Amino acid sequence: MGADSRLNAATHDPSPGVADAPWYHPTGNEVSLFEQCHRHGLAVMLKGPTGCGKTRFVEHMAWKLGRPLITIPCHDDLAASDLIGRFLIQHNGTVWQDGPLTRAAREGAICYLDEVVEARQDTVVVLHALTDHRRMLPIDKTGETLQAAPGFQLVVSYNPGYQRMLKDLKPSTRQRFVAMDLDFPSPAVEARIVQHESGVAEPDAKALVTLAGRMRQLRDRGLAEVPSTRLLIAAGLLMMSGIEQREACRAAIVSPLSDEPSMVGALHDLVDATFI
Numbered sequence: 603m604g605a606d607s608r609l610n611a612a613t614h615d616p617s618p619g620v621a622d623a624p625w626y627h628p629t630g631n632e633v634s635l636f637e638q639c640h641r642h643g644l645a646v647m648l649k650g651p652t653g654c655g656k657t658r659f660v661e662h663m664a665w666k667l668g669r670p671l672i673t674i675p676c677h678d679d680l681a682a683s684d685l686i687g688r689f690l691i692q693h694n695g696t697v698w699q700d701g702p703l704t705r706a707a708r709e710g711a712i713c714y715l716d717e718v719v720e721a722r723q724d725t726v727v728v729l730h731a732l733t734d735h736r737r738m739l740p741i742d743k744t745g746e747t748l749q750a751a752p753g754f755q756l757v758v759s760y761n762p763g764y765q766r767m768l769k770d771l772k773p774s775t776r777q778r779f780v781a782m783d784l785d786f787p788s789p790a791v792e793a794r795i796v797q798h799e800s801g802v803a804e805p806d807a808k809a810l811v812t813l814a815g816r817m818r819q820l821r822d823r824g825l826a827e828v829p830s831t832r833l834l835i836a837a838g839l840l841m842m843s844g845i846e847q848r849e850a851c852r853a854a855i856v857s858p859l860s861d862e863p864s865m866v867g868a869l870h871d872l873v874d875a876t877f878i
């Protein structure tokens with residue numbers, strides 16, 4: 603497998619048309635906070651559980667700010683050279699190829715490192731010089747010191763729920779970011795999101811959110827992962843394609859959350875009590 607396919611960085615160019623805007627419903631003051639961070643060139647850390655809207659928020663902000671978005675999924679195999687670049691051997695010699703971080707710094711793009719805790723510390727450290735006032739990226743292999751173009755911004759996401767003792771960010775890394783907490787929205791907003799994204803009618807969207815609220819109360823009583831907005835949307839999409847409501851909830855919400863028979867039984871009871 604080639605380094606590039608393993609890295610799987612995706613570039614998303616900002617689209618001019620409103621119709622193409624990634625739809626995002628704010629849950630607090632995050633839009634203006636992010637805009638101010640962008641204006642001041644401050645790096646941002648998005649904290650929040652899976653499926654709460656972190657990726658959608660970054661896509662929306664990149665569009666709103668008119669910047670390209672380069673997304674890098676992090677994993678423990680990710681090396682500094684995967685971010686910065688490498689020499690490639692070709693028939694007529696070697697050529698330098700920028701990695702996605704270097705490309706983002708050159709183009710003034712928003713560079714989004716998804717699940718940054720998954721990356722090794724020696725990889726994360728290459729971000730440091732870009733996050734202080736110098737906004738520099740030293741490229742050791744070519745001897746270039748790249749000054750990040752205006753508009754370049756570093757954004758990382760971090761799911762505190764998955765945090766393991768051995769895999770936490772160093773304070774020297776954490777303190778380089780403005781952290782924004784994104785959590786599940788209020789029931790009214792979450793119902794609007796489910797309705798918009800899946801197309802279900804308002805009563806069904808509200809029922810799905812009520813069900814999620816009931817399940818989320820089980821967090822401290824044995825349910826390790828609580829249902830995200832993403833799962834509610836999946837259930838809504840199944841309902842829209844004609845799957846019976848309770849069956850849609852069992853397939854899209856209950857089964858992904860637990861394998862433990864007594865917990866699954868309790869979750870099925872909540873489904874039956876919500877969709878009578």
Ligand SMILES: Nc1ncnc2c1ncn2[C@@H]1O[C@H](COP(=O)(O)OP(=O)(O)OP(=O)(O)O)[C@@H](O)[C@H]1O
Nearest residue numbers: 625626627651652653654655656657658799831832
């Ligand atoms: N505030 C929101 N506005 C619009 N859509 C939202 C919002 N929150 C969640 N969604 C919907 O939920 C889906 C999941 O959100 P998203 O993929 O952004 O989650 P995430 O926080 O990036 O999750 P993960 O940590 O697993 O990557 C989105 O595709 C979108 O449909």
Ligand SMILES: [Mg+2]
Nearest residue numbers: 656657658716
């Ligand atoms: Mg995401």
